[in-house]
Amino acid sequence: MTRSEANTTPEDLRPLAEGLAALGESSRREGAAVAERVAVRSTHALRGAAIAEPPLERIQRLLLWLAGPCAVLGAGALVVAALAPHRPQRPSAPSVETLAANLEHDIDAWLELDAAWSRDSFENDLAVLSLEAAGVALRDDEPTPLPAIDADS
Amino acid sequence: MAGAESASSQGPADLSGLVRAAGAGDERAWRGLVAEYGPRVFALARSRLRDPDAAEEVTQSVFATIAIKLREGRYTEHGKFEPWLFRIAMNRVRDTVRRTKRERPDGAGPRAEDQRRQPAPPEPPASVTALRDALELLPRADRDIIELRYHADLSFRQIADLLDEPLGTLLARHHRALRKIQRILGVAPEPAAAESTPSGLGEVLP
Numbered sequence: 426m427t428r429s430e431a432n433t434t435p436e437d438l439r440p441l442a443e444g445l446a447a448l449g450e451s452s453r454r455e456g457a458a459v460a461e462r463v464a465v466r467s468t469h470a471l472r473g474a475a476i477a478e479p480p481l482e483r484i485q486r487l488l489l490w491l492a493g494p495c496a497v498l499g500a501g502a503l504v505v506a507a508l509a510p511h512r513p514q515r516p517s518a519p520s521v522e523t524l525a526a527n528l529e530h531d532i533d534a535w536l537e538l539d540a541a542w543s544r545d546s547f548e549n550d551l552a553v554l555s556l557e558a559a560g561v562a563l564r565d566d567e568p569t570p571l572p573a574i575d576a577d578s
Numbered sequence: 579m580a581g582a583e584s585a586s587s588q589g590p591a592d593l594s595g596l597v598r599a600a601g602a603g604d605e606r607a608w609r610g611l612v613a614e615y616g617p618r619v620f621a622l623a624r625s626r627l628r629d630p631d632a633a634e635e636v637t638q639s640v641f642a643t644i645a646i647k648l649r650e651g652r653y654t655e656h657g658k659f660e661p662w663l664f665r666i667a668m669n670r671v672r673d674t675v676r677r678t679k680r681e682r683p684d685g686a687g688p689r690a691e692d693q694r695r696q697p698a699p700p701e702p703p704a705s706v707t708a709l710r711d712a713l714e715l716l717p718r719a720d721r722d723i724i725e726l727r728y729h730a731d732l733s734f735r736q737i738a739d740l741l742d743e744p745l746g747t748l749l750a751r752h753h754r755a756l757r758k759i760q761r762i763l764g765v766a767p768e769p770a771a772a773e774s775t776p777s778g779l780g781e782v783l784p
Contacts, residue, residue, distance in 0.1 A: 438756045441763075442728075448709055449728035452621035459634045460616025463641050464609045470645035471600065471608050 597659050601648035612641055615660075619667045621729040625713060626671045626721075627678070636674055640667045661740040664730055668722070668740075712762040720755035727752065 434442050541547045599607035619640050623633035643666055647653050653662065713721055726737045738748045 434756075435753070438753070438760065441756055441760055444705070444709060445724065445728040445759075448706060449621055449625075449731065451706075452624045452729055453617040453731065455624065455630065456617030456620030456633075456637070457613075459620045459637055460612050462634070463616050463638050464612035466638060467612065467641040467645050468605050468608060470642045471603060471605065471649055 593659055594657065597648065597653065600645075601651065601653065603649070608645065611644075615663055616641065618730045618732075619663070621731075622664070622667055622725055623671050623674075625710070625725050625729045627674060628710065628714075632674060632678070636667070636670050640670050643670075658739060660732065660736050664726065664732060664736075664740055667730070668726075708763060709759075712759045715762050716755060716758055720751065720758060723748065723752050724755050724759070 596607045596610055600611050616637060620633050620637045623636040624630060627633050627636070640663070644653075644663060653659075713724060716724065722741065723737060726732045726740065727734070732740070734745060734748055734752070738745045741748065743751075
């Protein structure tokens with residue numbers, strides 16, 4: 426333990442700190458032999474030669490490398506599938522409720538038409554519409570001279 | 579403890595010269611770097627993984643990475659070689675812990691087949707096992723500090739740089755971590771009497 430550390434560590438913790446330091450020291454002694462082996466092996470990396478990796482590790486790295494893009498693609502496909510408009514798989518027959526609603530709508534329309542006939546203005550409106558339609562049709566045709574009216578007839 | 583001493587034994591100028599020379603392909607400089615930091619990286623990994631073979635693999639992998647980065651000129655944190663090196667080592671150790679947990683969810687020690695292949699190592703003293711077990715029970719942040727300090731042999735200033743924390747905060751956390759270990763070992767006094775010397779610590783610690 427350094428002097429400065431001894432000053433900052435409470436007295437009751439010093440034996441523990443010394444125990445931890447001894448444990449670390451013993452691991453570092455064990456690591457000295459490891460470091461020699463590592464130095465020899467890693468010099469190749471320094472020179473630029475590829476370090477021989479166990480094939481299994483290389484495959485694991487490749488799989489890990491591929492996992493990211495695959496996950497992104499999968500997530501994208503899921504989002505597209507979720508957002509796509511849902512089309513029915515096969516044409517389905519209209520339900521009874523739909524048919525009943527359509528029928529009711531038609532009956533209402535007919536009743537409204539029937540009620541409209543009872544008003545005089547409706548008949549007049551129809552006549553005006555017919556005349557206007559006829560006028561439009563005549564304008565579209567080539568103008569033909571009206572036959573002279575025989576005063577005697 | 580050699581914390582400050584060994585870090586300062588390699589002066590900043592020496593160290594940066596060594597790093598530069600190694601990056602230029604000087605094998606002698608490289609071997610010097612590995613001889614200085616290899617045992618410390620190994621001790622860090624050994625404490626966390628509790629498996630010497632796995633710790634050696636991690637050490638090998640860390641120095642291969644360092645060599646490649648130096649060779650390719652990708653070491654840019656000039657003047658902070660140690661925090662840089664140990665950040666790589668910490669990340670590699672964490673990756674290995676995660677992978678080991680995935681492969682062996684029971685969290686068992688070295689793989690059974692590996693143990694069968696090699697002769698069983700001599701049993702460590704009970705005090706060492708007790709200390710290693712106590713470290714296992716620490717929260718990860720506390721354990722990082724203890725292992726960086728006592729196994730990787732970094733100074734508190736370097737640990738503060740590495741963990742990006744103010745020095746005062748780090749010292750307080752270190753102190754609390756020691757207290758936790760003391761309590762785990764069952765030799766801690768009650769908090770009120772924490773300043774008194776505990777009895778029985780000498781029986782547990784080497």
